[in-house]
Amino acid sequence: MPAPLALYIHWPFCVSKCPYCDFNSHVRASYDEDAMGVALLADMAHEAALLPGRELGSIFFGGGTPSLMPPALVARLIEAATTHWRPAHDLEITLEANPGSVEAARFGDLAAxxxxxxxxxxxxxxxxxxxxLGRAHDVxxxxxxxxxxQRHFGRVSFDLIYALPGRTIxxxxxxxxxxxGLGTGHLxxxxxxxxxGTRFASDVRRGDFAPMxxxxxxEFFALxxxxxxxxxLPAYETSNHARPGQESRHNLAYWRYGDYAGIGPGAHGRRLAMATERHRKPENFLSAVDRNGHGARAETALSPEEQAMEALLMGLRxxxxxxxxxxxxxxxxxxxALVDFAAVERLAGHGLIERGGARLSLTEAGRPLLDAILAEIVAIEPVAA
Structure with missing residues (x-):
């Protein structure tokens, strides 16, 4: 039986673009919320028809700024998802939110x-x-x-960005x-x-500041x-930390290389050995849904070699x-055929990787060096197109 399905819903709109952000986010003076809602529902129905009968383990509203979404639309999307698929008894439904007062005022309605x-x-x-960092809020x-x-939701996580120029350990x-000490179960x-392509990249190129x-x-990472x-709150993934049982089940579906349906502008998905990608620009996404009944820009079959490479990359995080x-x-x-065990043993000797039977994992010293370690140990090669 396949693992529970994960559903990602992308809301692409932001009030402003942060200088470090390379996510698919767009600033618009105005946009048609109703049209975007109709398109998201159609896009979801398309994925549901291709993934029938699955248990739904998680829904994740990402962005952009999903806390700007009308709560009534959030409710309609959740209702549609739990109609298309069989919801798990502990279905996790996450929404990314900015900490502005306007968004916070919607938390009660979003919980409802x-x-x-x-x-x-x-x-x-x-x-x-x-x-x-160009953020609109203060501490x-x-x-x-x-x-x-924390008053409205049973589970709360928050993001922090560190290793900023000029900051000390x-x-x-x-x-x-x-x-x-703020009491959340996940960071x-x-x-x-x-x-x-970000504003910070331009700033660095001009010499306005230098990265750490x-x-x-x-040293910041080790601390x-x-x-x-x-x-x-130990790290269960390179950048994610949780108290036992508070891990993000949605993100674990990615890292364990399960199927996930991605809908909305710019969303990516992995569906039954297919890589899916939606049109990035909101206007192009809406046009594609009007034209085709879905917002897919590309669907690419993944070879077993490509799937194994992706699974290694995600799983070793x-x-x-x-x-x-x-x-x-x-x-x-x-x-x-998956990994070069001679390379594994060599890196294990340097304290970068651990092997216990068939299980392979990175040590604390190896975790920041994931890309370099993969280049050393991966034995498979993607089939040429």
Whole structure:
């Protein structure tokens, strides 16, 4: 029996574009909420017809800024999803939210619509850092939104961005201790990365600021892992930390390489060995739905080699790692065709990787080096097109 399905719903609109953000987000003076709602429902129905009879384990409203969505539309989408698919008894329904007062005022209505988990974009507990990051809220407003979220939702997570230029280890240690003390069961802690095409990329190119040195950033990462583990929120994935039982089931579906349906502008999905991608621009997405009944821009069949590569990449992000025996059976490979065990042993000798029978996982020292380690150990090669 397949693992429960995950459903991702993308709301692409934002009030403003953050300088570090490379997500598919769009600022519009106005947009037709009703038309977007109709299109999302049609797009979902298309995926449901291709994935019939599945149990639905999670729904995730991402963006953009999904907390700007009308709660009535959120309710309609949840109702449609739980009609198309069989909802799990513990169905997780997450919505990403900005901590502005306008969005926080909707939390009660969003909870009534069925959302039971919120992921709040605090990003920092420093007003100076928030200004640098181009955020519209300050710390006081963010903490007020967090308190409101904790009243309305059974499960609350929030994001912080660290390793900012000019910040010290001591400052981050104090901020992290404060964050842990706020009482949520889940934290997403991301190092600042300069993504191509963002305003920060232009700023760095002009010399307006320099990213943190890699060696110093590695010290920030090590502190983050140690502090969260000591305080009961260990990393279960490279950047995600949770108390036992509070892990994001939706994101675990990605990292364990389960099927997930992605709908809405720019959404990606993995459906029965197919990679799916929606039109990114909202206007193009709406036109595609009008024309075809769905917003798909591309659907690409993935070879067993490509699936195995993706599963390794995603699975090794998890502290639990991957079971090569299960992967081999799933994709039709013997274990020695998946990874180079000589390379595994060499990296294990350097304290970067651990092997226990068929299970492979990265050590704390290896986790920041995932891409380089993959290049060393992966034995399979994608079939040329």
């Amino acid at each position: 619509a069925g959302v039971n988990r919120v992921s709040l974009g605090l990003q920092s507990l420093s007003d100076e850092a928030l200004r640098f 006081a407003e963010g903490l007020a939104a967090l308190a409101t979220a 001591a400052e981050w240690d104090a901020e992290l201790a404060r964050a842990i 997403s802690l991301y190092q600042l990365t300069i993504e191509p 040195d890699d060696d110093l950033a590695a 983050t892992q140690a502090r969260t583990a000591a305080d009961g 998890l502290r639990e790692g991957v079971d090569l025996g299960v992967m081999g059976s799933r994709f039709g490979f013997v274990q020695t």
